[in-house]
Amino acid sequence: MKAPGRPRKKEPELFINRELSWLEFNGRVLEEAMDPATPLLDRLKFAIIVSTNLDEFFMVRVAALKHAFAEGDNEPDLAGLRPRQQLHVIAERAHEMVDTLGRTLTEQILPALAEHAVRIVPLATLEEAQRTFLARYFRGEVLPALTPLATDASRPFPRLANLSLNLAILLAPGEGEEQPRLALVQVPGGLRRLVRPVGGEGSTYVLLEEVIRAELAELFPGQRVLASAAFRIARDAEIELDDEGGRPYLETVEEELKKRRSSQIVRLEVESEADDALLALLLERLGVEIPDVYHVRGPLDMRALQPLVDIPSLEHLREPALKPLPVLDEHELRNIFSVVAERDVLLYHPFDSYEPVLAFLSTAASDPDVLAIKQTLYRTSGDSPVVQALARAAENGKQVTVVVELMARFDEQSNIRWAKSLEESGAHVIYGIQGFKTHAKVCLVVRRGRQGIERYVHMGTGNYNDRTARVYADFGSLTADRVVGEDVSAFFNALTGYSDPPKMKKLAMAPTNLRERFLRLIERERRRAEEGQAAEIRAKMNSLVDEEIIRALYDASGAGVRIRLNVRGICCLRPGIKGVSETIEVISIVDRFLEHARVYQFRNGGDEEVYLSSADWMPRNLDRRIELLFPVTAPEPRRKVLEVMDAMFLDNVKARRLMPDGTYKRKRPPKGEEPYRAQIQLYREWKRTLERTRAATSVAFEPAPAPGPVEKVSSTG
Numbered sequence: 001m002k003a004p005g006r007p008r009k010k011e012p013e014l015f016i017n018r019e020l021s022w023l024e025f026n027g028r029v030l031e032e033a034m035d036p037a038t039p040l041l042d043r044l045k046f047a048i049i050v051s052t053n054l055d056e057f058f059m060v061r062v063a064a065l066k067h068a069f070a071e072g073d074n075e076p077d078l079a080g081l082r083p084r085q086q087l088h089v090i091a092e093r094a095h096e097m098v099d100t101l102g103r104t105l106t107e108q109i110l111p112a113l114a115e116h117a118v119r120i121v122p123l124a125t126l127e128e129a130q131r132t133f134l135a136r137y138f139r140g141e142v143l144p145a146l147t148p149l150a151t152d153a154s155r156p157f158p159r160l161a162n163l164s165l166n167l168a169i170l171l172a173p174g175e176g177e178e179q180p181r182l183a184l185v186q187v188p189g190g191l192r193r194l195v196r197p198v199g200g201e202g203s204t205y206v207l208l209e210e211v212i213r214a215e216l217a218e219l220f221p222g223q224r225v226l227a228s229a230a231f232r233i234a235r236d237a238e239i240e241l242d243d244e245g246g247r248p249y250l251e252t253v254e255e256e257l258k259k260r261r262s263s264q265i266v267r268l269e270v271e272s273e274a275d276d277a278l279l280a281l282l283l284e285r286l287g288v289e290i291p292d293v294y295h296v297r298g299p300l301d302m303r304a305l306q307p308l309v310d311i312p313s314l315e316h317l318r319e320p321a322l323k324p325l326p327v328l329d330e331h332e333l334r335n336i337f338s339v340v341a342e343r344d345v346l347l348y349h350p351f352d353s354y355e356p357v358l359a360f361l362s363t364a365a366s367d368p369d370v371l372a373i374k375q376t377l378y379r380t381s382g383d384s385p386v387v388q389a390l391a392r393a394a395e396n397g398k399q400v401t402v403v404v405e406l407m408a409r410f411d412e413q414s415n416i417r418w419a420k421s422l423e424e425s426g427a428h429v430i431y432g433i434q435g436f437k438t439h440a441k442v443c444l445v446v447r448r449g450r451q452g453i454e455r456y457v458h459m460g461t462g463n464y465n466d467r468t469a470r471v472y473a474d475f476g477s478l479t480a481d482r483v484v485g486e487d488v489s490a491f492f493n494a495l496t497g498y499s500d501p502p503k504m505k506k507l508a509m510a511p512t513n514l515r516e517r518f519l520r521l522i523e524r525e526r527r528r529a530e531e532g533q534a535a536e537i538r539a540k541m542n543s544l545v546d547e548e549i550i551r552a553l554y555d556a557s558g559a560g561v562r563i564r565l566n567v568r569g570i571c572c573l574r575p576g577i578k579g580v581s582e583t584i585e586v587i588s589i590v591d592r593f594l595e596h597a598r599v600y601q602f603r604n605g606g607d608e609e610v611y612l613s614s615a616d617w618m619p620r621n622l623d624r625r626i627e628l629l630f631p632v633t634a635p636e637p638r639r640k641v642l643e644v645m646d647a648m649f650l651d652n653v654k655a656r657r658l659m660p661d662g663t664y665k666r667k668r669p670p671k672g673e674e675p676y677r678a679q680i681q682l683y684r685e686w687k688r689t690l691e692r693t694r695a696a697t698s699v700a701f702e703p704a705p706a707p708g709p710v711e712k713v714s715s716t717g
Contacts, residue, residue, distance in 0.1 A: 012080030014554070014580060016572045016662045018545055019061055019086055020079075023093045024664060025569045026053050028590045028656055030097060031666075034104050040116075041317040042592065044109050045309045050101055051302040054094065055163060055234055058267040062090060063236035066266060078547055078572055091291045102272070102297025110298070116317065118203045118308060120194070120299070123210045130197040131214075134206065137195065138215045145188040146212065148219045152181060157285045162235040162263070164189065165301055167209060169216060170278040172224035180226055182281050185212060185219060187230070193304035203311065207299055227275035231282065232300045236263040265292070272297045319592050322683050324353035324470075325690050333359040336478075337367070337447065340456055345478040346637030348644060349462065349469040350593060351683050357476060358385050358466065360458055364445045365393035371453075372399040374492045375443040376626075379463040380418070386464045387418045391425035400427040403495050405438040430496050433626060436511065438495070440614050440628040441476075444488045455485025459630050461597045461612055472596040473679070475612050477630065477637065481506075484630065495626065510615055510627035517629060518617070519552055521602050521609070526556040528605055535561040536603040538645055542596060543570040544586075545618040557583045566648045567658075568595040576660040586658035587667070589651055591679045599641060600629070610641055644682065651678035 032038050033046035068075075068083040076082050081089070110120060123131065151157050160166060165187040170180050187193075187209050194205040209230045216225050268288045270279060272295040283293065299305065309318075327347060332339045336359045339345065347356060362385070364370045373393050380386055394400040404419045423429045432438045441460040446453060462474030479485075483505050490502035491509060501512040508517040522537065529535035537556065544550065544565065550573045557563055563584040565571070575584040589595050600611040615627035632638045648655070653675050656664035669675050 010076075010080070012076070012078065014574055014577065015078035015547075015550070016574055017077060017079040017081050017086065017089075018570055018572055019065070019090055020093065020662065021570045021572060022057060022061065023090065023097065024662065025588065025590075026050055026057070027097060028588060028664060029053065030101060030104070032590055033101070033109070039318050040109065040112050041309050041311075041314060042319055044105075044113070044305060047101060047105055047109060048302045048305060048309070050097070054098070056237075058094075058234045059162070059237035062087070063264065063266045065090070066236070066264065087291075095294065098294050098296060105298045105302070113308065116314065118311065118314070120205050120207065123206050123214050126197055126206070133198050134195065134211050135215065138211050139218070142188070142191060142208070142212060143215070143218060145191065146185055146219060149184040149186075150181070151183065151285060158184065160184075160186070160233055162237065163232065163301070165193075165209065165230060165232050167212060168229050168231055168278055168282050169220070169225055170227040170275060170281065171220060172226055180277065180281070182278075182285060183220065185216075187212065192307075193299070193301075194307060203308075207304070227278045229271045229274035229278055229282075230300050231268060231270040231274070233265050233286070233288075234267040234269075235265055267292050267294060269294045269296050269300050271295070271300065322351070324350055324355075325683075325686055326355070327352045327690075328356050328359075334363075336360050336363050337445075337454075337456060337480075340478045341454070341480045344481070344634040344637050346632070346634075346640050347476040347478070348597075348640065348682075349474050349476065350471060351473075351686060354466050354469040356478065357458060357464070357469075358389070360445070360456070360478060361386055361389040361393075361443070364447075364456075365389045365396060365398070367447065369448040370398055370445055371448060372401070372446040373443070374401045374403075374446075374488075374496075375464070376403045376405070376438055376440050377464055378405045378439055378441070379468070380465045384418065384464075385466055387422065390427060391422055394422070394426035401430065401492065401496055402427055403430045403432060403438050403492070405432050428496075433495060435624075437620075437625045439621065439625040440491075440509075442488055442491070442628060444485070444492060446489075454480065455482070455489065456480050457484055457488050459484075459488075459612070459628060461599075461614060471593055473593045475597045475599070475641065477612065477632065479634075491628070506631055508629040510621060510625055511623050514613075514615060514627055514629055515548070515622040518549060518600070518622075521600070522549070522552045522556050524604065525561045525602055526552075526559045528603075529556070529559040529561045533605055534603065535559075535605075537561060537563045538565075538599075538601040538649075539563075539617075540566040540595070540597060540599040540645060540648060541616045542568050542598070543616045543618050545570055545572050545616075546622060547572075547619075549617045549622075553584065554580050557581045564649055566595070566645075571658055574660050574662070575658055587649065587651075587655045588658065588664060589648060589655050589678060591654040591677070593679055595648075597644070599645060601642070601645060610638055612641070643685075644678075647676075647678040647682050650676045650681075653677040654679070 029046055030050045033043045033050060035043070038046065065083045065087050069087065074082050077086070113119070123134065149158050167185045167187065169183045169185065171183055173180055191208060193208045195208055195211055196205055213228055216228065265286060265288055268286060270293060327345065328339060333355060336356065345356060364373050373390065375390065390400055390402060402422055406416060406419070419429050441463060443458040445456040447456060458476060458478050460474060460476035462469065462472050484507065487504040487507040490504060491507070493499055494502045502509065508514045525535040525537055544567045553563055553573065558580065561583060565584065565586045566589065567586055568588055571586055573581065573584065573586065575581050575586045598613045598616060600613065602609045610632045611629050612632060613627065613629040615621040615629065621627055632641050652667045652669040654677055655667045657667055658664055
């Protein structure tokens, strides 16, 4: 194994550019929106996801590249592309994607919805009574919230909010002027975008910006409107913290959030039919270059269409609901600590109910024998039952310590709010570790038992968020394993006090020893292969970016190790290169649930080791975040993890295979083979197993009836 940090020869032909790989992932999501086999409202859901994914991509990744280019950074990435080259290829692919998305929405999805009486129509096509209703609605509900903004030499161009929707209005020149004038109106974010006029058939909607556009005379009385267009800007949303400033961390984050509102514009979206003169004037005032302008077909900011996805009467246009399976019954939930004391419980959400996690915390909050609760929180829901349980525990006199990661991108403001509420309830809130994001998902409950102090632990691959647990596929483990409990105690002591990095017996932690642990596990398989033993690695993760890990996998492949990777998103490794990665297979699954679990499996000469983790194989996870890796050793949980891994590699419906050139090809069932869709197949199999188990344990035992008179039987029978 090569020493960490040792410089290696640059070999760009062995790596895929990170940003292009991400765009390929978003392209796979777009394929789901384009696929006629996908139920109609799920197609719309995937289209919205593509749009919101692009927002974040531009605000974070493109913004970082623009910064690098502006600062003269000319360093190539692993694939040999410099920042300027990356910006060029990104723009080319992103423009193509936005165009395809717009055509899919306007030419396929919305017309198909119209066949089911769900329409978004131009205001001009409405009947007079409906237009009159919308005019009254405008004057009563919308007009009071609007502020028309003139822009000229005496009034500087306003600082528009990130991702806000605006109307640009080109007005005729005033008296003594030669050039048209530009005015702006921000579409109020607090009002619903889909306005329903009275008397319409089915679900007929008009976009709010259309209602405003029809009444511009009310906003600019006496002026002649030459043209108008809806537009939207995306700004650099990356937060850069100065650790040397000496200010409290919470105050620093709050200040940086304010700066985000007026940061550099990285993308401008505008209606596809925008007037050329209006657009030219807008670009000049915003300081945006042509490659950063995206002409959008259909509504800007597709999040406005989410209410259509959720229309209750259109269940037949969505995937059938999969009710989470009750792994524990009501009695077991009420006695959660007794259950976990007897056996490890492994959960795979959203197939398995999230109730055991909530019961674990809720019981801990009220149990008089619980002395302390320690937990990490990265992202959670707005009215989180997790936060409520922690607050209740603190109010009940438990020692509650919460390590809150404020810097969960785009959730910072929410995290600040509930972190303050936890402090008010009496909990000790620790705002992470300076210089590192706390990304580990772990909760420790310390309880007084009959034999002394007991430790109960929940660890997972996903956040403590009851809402995302309905749509993110993640593992969670409940255990009373003594050694694991000691390791987790040491982990929290290191985070909350003054101590050296903990020495753990079963767990591994980033940034201290997780990278080294992974490299040793990969190296062990390589050595076994060289010794002629069967060697295999299977792993499932969100992203594979780290150069050292990729090179270790290449070395293992060269020695003959069979490597099968399920990488949902970014993958910078090139499989199938002769002499380098011939034994490596990479698949990606995009389906109704977001594949989010991280699983690492090593054959180890037949003494197989299986791990779950909060960490992907990325530099940020291994070097700049607090992460945990934990083994799955109990037979039943281990079997369940391996079932999931087996299913993922059997999928021939939603799986795509990564090709050496960086493109993906959908796997199809061979002739005569049944389609196998991993997520649906797993749910059905587990549901059948649960039903059989419940049926076997619910047999009623009734007393036998009293015996009747005994007949005498002759000996000759």
